[in-house]
Amino acid sequence: MNTLELLGKDPGWLTAVKGLIVFVICVLATLVSIVMERKIVSWMQMRIGPNRTGPGGSLQSLADGVKLALKEDIIPAAADRIVFVIAPVISVTACFMSFAVVPMTGVVNLFGHKTLLQLTDIPVGVLYILAVASFGVYGIVLAGWSSGSTYPLLGGLRSSAQVISYEVAMGLSLVAVFIYSGSMSTNAIIAAQHNWWFGVTLFPSFVIYAISMVGETNRAPFDLAEAEGELVGGFHTEYSSLKFALFFLAEYVNIIGVSALASTLFLGGYHALPGLGFTENWLGGWFTLIWFLAKVSFFFYIFVWLRGTLPRMRYDQFMKFGWKVLIPVSLVWIMIVSTLRLMSNNGASRVVVSSFAVGVVLVILTVMQFMESSKKKREIEDQLGDVLTPSFPVPELPTKKTDALNG
Amino acid sequence: MDNSLTPKSNDAGLVAAAKANTPIESQEASSFFKQLLGFWVTFVTQFKKANTVQYPEGKVPTEERFHGRHQLNRYEDGLEKCIGCELCAWACPADAILVEGADNTEEERFSPGERYGKVYQINYLRCIFCGLCIEACPTRALTMTNEYELADSSRAKLIFEKEDLLAPLRQGMLQPPHAMETGKTHIDYYLGNVKGAGQ
Numbered sequence: 001m002n003t004l005e006l007l008g009k010d011p012g013w014l015t016a017v018k019g020l021i022v023f024v025i026c027v028l029a030t031l032v033s034i035v036m037e038r039k040i041v042s043w044m045q046m047r048i049g050p051n052r053t054g055p056g057g058s059l060q061s062l063a064d065g066v067k068l069a070l071k072e073d074i075i076p077a078a079a080d081r082i083v084f085v086i087a088p089v090i091s092v093t094a095c096f097m098s099f100a101v102v103p104m105t106g107v108v109n110l111f112g113h114k115t116l117l118q119l120t121d122i123p124v125g126v127l128y129i130l131a132v133a134s135f136g137v138y139g140i141v142l143a144g145w146s147s148g149s150t151y152p153l154l155g156g157l158r159s160s161a162q163v164i165s166y167e168v169a170m171g172l173s174l175v176a177v178f179i180y181s182g183s184m185s186t187n188a189i190i191a192a193q194h195n196w197w198f199g200v201t202l203f204p205s206f207v208i209y210a211i212s213m214v215g216e217t218n219r220a221p222f223d224l225a226e227a228e229g230e231l232v233g234g235f236h237t238e239y240s241s242l243k244f245a246l247f248f249l250a251e252y253v254n255i256i257g258v259s260a261l262a263s264t265l266f267l268g269g270y271h272a273l274p275g276l277g278f279t280e281n282w283l284g285g286w287f288t289l290i291w292f293l294a295k296v297s298f299f300f301y302i303f304v305w306l307r308g309t310l311p312r313m314r315y316d317q318f319m320k321f322g323w324k325v326l327i328p329v330s331l332v333w334i335m336i337v338s339t340l341r342l343m344s345n346n347g348a349s350r351v352v353v354s355s356f357a358v359g360v361v362l363v364i365l366t367v368m369q370f371m372e373s374s375k376k377k378r379e380i381e382d383q384l385g386d387v388l389t390p391s392f393p394v395p396e397l398p399t400k401k402t403d404a405l406n407g
Numbered sequence: 408m409d410n411s412l413t414p415k416s417n418d419a420g421l422v423a424a425a426k427a428n429t430p431i432e433s434q435e436a437s438s439f440f441k442q443l444l445g446f447w448v449t450f451v452t453q454f455k456k457a458n459t460v461q462y463p464e465g466k467v468p469t470e471e472r473f474h475g476r477h478q479l480n481r482y483e484d485g486l487e488k489c490i491g492c493e494l495c496a497w498a499c500p501a502d503a504i505l506v507e508g509a510d511n512t513e514e515e516r517f518s519p520g521e522r523y524g525k526v527y528q529i530n531y532l533r534c535i536f537c538g539l540c541i542e543a544c545p546t547r548a549l550t551m552t553n554e555y556e557l558a559d560s561s562r563a564k565l566i567f568e569k570e571d572l573l574a575p576l577r578q579g580m581l582q583p584p585h586a587m588e589t590g591k592t593h594i595d596y597y598l599g600n601v602k603g604a605g606q
Contacts, residue, residue, distance in 0.1 A: 043453040048461075309449045 006107065006114065007121050014111065018119050022099050029296075030252040034061040037304045044308035065245060073241035078148030087146060088239065088246035091139025095253040098132045101125035101186050102260045104292050105270050108285040117289065118187075125186040126178070129261055130171060133216065136254065137163045140218075140225065143247070144235040155234025158315065159218055159225030165322040166215035166222075172330035173208035176337045177265050190269035199266035204333045206266045208326055210302070213258040215322065217251065219303055221310035222318060259299030260292075267295050336360055469553045474536040476554040477529055479572045480547060482596050483603040484588060485580030487517050487573070488548030491524035498543035503533035515584040520593035524548075527569035531557050546597065579603025 010018075035050065035058055042049030050057035075084055103118040110117070122128060137160050144156015178184055180202065181192035189198075199206040215222040226234030233239075236247045263269060270288040272279045280288050313321070343353050460467050469475070480488045491508020509525035517523035540549055559565050576582060580603060587593070588601050595601055 040453065043457070044449040046452055046455055046458045048457045048459045305446065305449065309445050 007116060007118065010113065010115055014113055014115065015119065017111065018115075018117065021117065022104075022119060023096065025104070026096060026099060026253050026256065027249070029256050029293075030249055031061045031065070033252055033256065033300055034064075034248075035059075036300070037307075040301065040304045041308045044305075068245040068248075069242050071241040073243065074238075076148055076238050079238065080146040080148065083142050083146035084238075085243070087139050087143035088243045088250070089139075090142065091136055091250040092246045092253070094132050094136030094139065095250050095257050097135075098129045098257045099253075099260070101128055102257075102264055103187055103190065103270060104260075104289055106280060106285050106288040108288075116187075121185055121187050124184045126174060126184045126189070126261070126265070129257075130167065130174075133254075133257070134163065134167055136250065139247075139250065140235050143239065147235075147238040149238055151231045151233075152235050152237045155225045155231045155237070158231075159235060162218065162222065162224060162318070162322075163216055165319060166212040166326075169208055169322060169326035169330055170212040170216055172327065172334060173205045173212065174265065175330075175334050176202045176205040179334075179338055179341050186264050186269070189265055190271065193268045193271070197266060197268045202266070202337065204329070205337075206262075208330050208333075209262060209266065210299075212322075212326060213262060214303065214306060215318070217254045217258055217303075219251075219255065220307035221313050223312060224315050224318060255300060255303055256296060259296045259303070262299050263292065263295035267298075269295075469555065471553075473551075473553045473555070474538050475552045476531075476557060476567075477540070477572055478550055478552050478574050479524075479527060479569065480550060480574050481576070481580060482519065483579060483601055485576055485585070485603075486519055486583050486587070486596070487523055488546045489524035489527065490518055490520055490546055490548070491522045492545065494543040494545060495540035495549050498539040499534075500537065500539060501533045501535050503530045503535075504528070504540060505530075513586070516586055517583045519587050519591075519596040524569065527572060529567045529572060531565045531567060532562060577603075 038060070039049040039057070050060035053059045053063045075081055100119040101122060103116050103121070105117040107114060107116055140159045140163075141156045144152040144154070144159070147153070177189060177198050180198065181189040183189060183192070192198075218225045225231075226236065231237070236244055239247060270292040271277070272288070272291050279291070339356065340353065343356065482488060489506075491506055493506045493508065496502075496504040496506045505526065505528040506524050507526035508522045511517060511521060511523055536551075538551060541551055544550075557565070587596070591601050
């Protein structure tokens with residue numbers, strides 16, 4: 001019986017219970033992940049991190065949540081009151097919604113029913129996630145706009161530009177997965193990774209997705225929407241109390257959401273690591289939930305690791321990287337993948353496939369060589385460029401071009 | 408005359424500084440894979456011992472010459488060194504010190520010589536712990552301790568009076584006012600020729 005039918009047989013109350021479970025998992029995961037993030041980042045900086053509230057500081061985010069809820073809720077006089085209140089709700093709703101189609105376990109027994117810990121499965125599940133994720137941007141943009149203040153507005157604009165740019169790359173990186181699994185349903189994609197994870201076979205897609213999911217969630221080093229040094233708090237500068245807590249919650253649920261999607265699409269979802277398949281039957285199948293959470297935690301660790309290592313990018317570098325590197329690379333990669341797929345579907349001989357692969361590698365190498373030499377030529381021209389000597393004394397000019405380091 | 412304040416040799420410092428200031432060979436960004444080494448740095452650091460001092464429970468002693476709370480010192484027999492000259496107050500860039508001097512009398516003597524500090528206040532809301540007052544003091548009456556826990560709950564409590572600042576009476580010291588040691592002048596005190604009572 002396929003999962004669509006299995007989920008279709010759920011009675012209404014079971015769907016409600018699942019919805020509650022998903023909600024609770026998300027909120028608990030947020031509480032745990034905030035503490036863990038602070039802990040891991042402090043270890044990376046040779047600090048201890050929160051250690052006052054609860055054993056080892058484990059209740060810190062709970063205490064912070066209570067504190068936030070008890071704080072005074074301020075709505076600025078210049079704010080558009082209705083939109084100001086709705087914005088955080090949109091943000092938080094959107095990221096919870098994306099969890100509806102993520103399967104967290106294999107087939108398990110839930111209150112006497114054979115089902116999956118997944119709210120629903122739809123044939124275009126991943127598209128639905130992408131749609132809902134971009135819907136979440138409205139929360140940020142509207143929050144920035146309705147605050148009636150300059151910095152939040154700039155933060156909101158940045159954030160929308162950022163999410164739109166990286167959504168393109170993200171969508172393109174998923175195309176290869178769709179081509180190889182032949183479906184957009186999350187369960188079908190997991191089933192298609194039975195032999196090899198897409199994270200291995202479609203490694204470039206995996207890398208592009210991993211980068212763009214950081215850009216998509218506004219996380220360091222791409223956290224330009226809330227760059228403290230430039231924009232105070234970005235879009236949530238004017239928010240306080242529970243509304244601010246909602247944005248906080250949304251950010252972390254979003255991270256967990258994209259991590260869950262990454263594990264589903266590239267690391268085999270709730271399935272065990274290769275060679276450990278026998279564990280999937282433990283606890284009546286519930287052990288798969290542990291595998292799922294382990295994979296999500298792995299991605300979350302990557303998020304924290306990035307934050308602990310990299311400085312924030314400059315806005316133009318960030319945009320350049322998105323549009324001039326990620327998108328072209330994923331376009332070329334999709335071309336290659338779809339050609340290979342078409343060849344194998346039409347039963348092309350191994351010689352044809354391998355000669356195509358060699359041809360692709362040669363073309364890429366040639367293009368890289370060409371780009372390298374034209375870059376050198378440009379550098380030489382820059383050095384030889386005549387400099388007007390002004391009549392007043394000026395400091396010595398640097399002999400080497402230094403302002404094109406990373407851009 | 409051997410001036411011991413002059414450093415014997417400052418070569419070592421200069422050489423080290425010159426070495427540290429080696430010119431940067433290339434201003435280009437490192438290669439991509441070299442930059443990835445940064446991830447290794449943060450990863451390894453996770454397993455290193457944290458530098459954190461769990462402050463209220465655990466304390467690390469300060470450096471020996473740390474600028475902490477002030478102290479008004481005494482001579483070996485308990486007389487105060489402060490002569491109420493107000494040089495510390497004049498030296499203070501933050502205007503944190505208030506001194507009012509008064510005359511010693513033969514019946515009531517607090518310090519050797521003519522004058523003593525009758526009122527001595529340091530306002531720790533103003534003090535910047537620069538130590539200029541210590542440099543200004545002609546009798547070494549004012550020095551700084553290593554005590555740094557100076558937080559309190561009201562502004563008034565942070566104005567330290569003379570009795571808060573005076574050094575405690577040690578072995579052989581007598582609580583002033585009392586007379587100078589017989590046969591000794593304030594110059595003997597200044598030169599350190601006076602030992603504690605009963606010594």
